[in-house]
Amino acid sequence: MNLLALDTSSEGCSAALLCDDQLTSRSAVAPRGHTRLLMPMIRELLNAADLKPTELDALAFACGPGxxxxxxxxxxxxQGLAYGLDIPVVPVSSLQAVAAGAIEQFDLDEGDKVAVAFxxxxGEVYWGSYECRGGMPEALAPERVCAPQQIALEPGPGRWFGAGTGWRLREQFGAEVIAAIAQGDDSLLPQASQIARLASRSFAVNGGVAAARAQPVYIRDEVAWKKLPGR
Known part of the structure; x- marks a missing residue:
């Protein structure tokens, strides 16, 4: 299977190519450089693998939140590539991608859990809870957006690890949440390499979606904007 994965959901920008079980990637931290960097990354990966775009079987991307x-x-x-190549797309959660990175970084055991925060x-955080199953993160509850004071860990046995830039707000988290975390990394960002791994597994079970259905997920459905004084 030849799968190209992309991520621009955070300050990081990355692309990864899964080609016959060989994974290669390019990444950079460039908050305002996504449009400049992404296409060259894609071309570099395809050229290095001597692969034409028409030889891709599927695409994947971090669909959010972010x-x-x-x-x-x-x-x-x-969407542009999928329309042009007439191939399916696999949307992957940005939070789940960071959980996958934490499982790899911390070398987690079966049943260990990862709490991801962006x-x-x-005054809110994106929050997702995952359990390590077969070396991959499985969601324990729906991802959500809430105030830091409202987050809570899912009950049950197993060690908890924290991941994601939202943990820089840990002083606003509840004491019980902080006390339960064995180890954490507040610098972990979504990576296209993890998107590719998750997408490959998902594609094998569920396939992908058409280009028109490859949409971002914001979680926050409505945003209440306050009018400025005098407006």
């Missing part, structure tokens, strides 16, 4: 602008960039590129601005 940066509004960043999500639109990856979505636009993936800063959602407006």
């Amino acid at each position: 940066s509004f602008t960043g999500l639109r960039i990856a979505t636009g590129v993936v 800063d959602a601005r407006m």
Whole structure:
């Protein structure tokens, strides 16, 4: 299987190519450089593998939650490629991708759990809880956006690990949450390499979606904007 995965959901920008079980990737941290970097990364990966775009079987991307602008960039590129190549797309959660990175980084055991947090601005965090099963993260509850004070860990046995830039707000988390975390990394970002791994497994079971259905997921359905004084 030849699968190209993209991520621009955070300040990181990355692309990965899974080709006959061989995974290669390119990445950079460039908050305002996604549009400049993404296409060259894709070309480099395809050229290095001596692979033509028409030889791709599927595409994958981090569908969110994350940066509004960043999500639109990856979505636009993936949709354009999928339409042109007439191949399916596998959307992958950005939170789940970070959980997969934490499982690899911390070398987690079966049953260990990862709590992923992103800063959602407006005094809120994106939050997802996962359990390590077969070396991959399985969701324990629906992903959500909430105030840091409202987050809670799912009950049950197993060690907890924290991951994602939202853990920089840990002083706003509840004491019980902080006390339960065995280890954490607040620098972990979504990576296309993890998107590719998750997408490959998902594609084998569920297939992908058509280009038109490859849409970003914001979680926050409605945003209440306050009018400025005098407006």
